[in-house]
Amino acid sequence: MGWREAIMATVTGLGFDLVDVERAPRGLLRVTIDRQPGRSYAIASEFVLVEDCEQVTRQLQYVLEVEGLEYSRLEVSSPGLDRPLKTEADYERFAGQAVNLVLKAPFQGRKNWQGVLQRAEAPAAEGAAQPAPAGWNLCFKDGKAEQVLGFMFDEVREARLVPVVDFKGRPRRSDAAEAGPAVEAPAGAAATGTDGG
Structure with missing residues (x-):
């Protein structure tokens, strides 16, 4: 087992x-962790706590010594x-959230996009034993019109959540579902957050 696999298994x-x-550089080993949704922890919180980092650090010190990794x-x-979205499981977990997306190749002269991540619906092909991979959609406003950018996971260079800085945190999935679709503010109201485009 390599050191990456040992870290993965430990975390x-x-x-x-x-x-x-x-x-x-200079021997720094940086490990980034997140809490698993739906799992109960000793201290209840939606976000990673200092105690979580401390627990993982202590365990990794022993594992890395056994693996002989120098750091x-x-x-x-x-x-x-x-938060970066590195796997399709991350995309599934954060579907419905606002993300910044950087494509590997430009589409309509742009690589950088921002919008709400959604799972694309796969069209049902007649006589197909296996459904075609559905991919993903990024929903955003371009001017006043709703736009949808369809893409596959392997077409993305980088994806990150759009930071929510309202000091109340990111809405929970159940809260967002109960609230229903977002309502646009009147034209004269002050806008907060990012430009959405």
């Missing part, structure tokens, strides 16, 4: 998602408000 074994592992500093942290 998931403790009940967390491994978001990223990075070996930085001078181990840093375990949360993914932050602009």
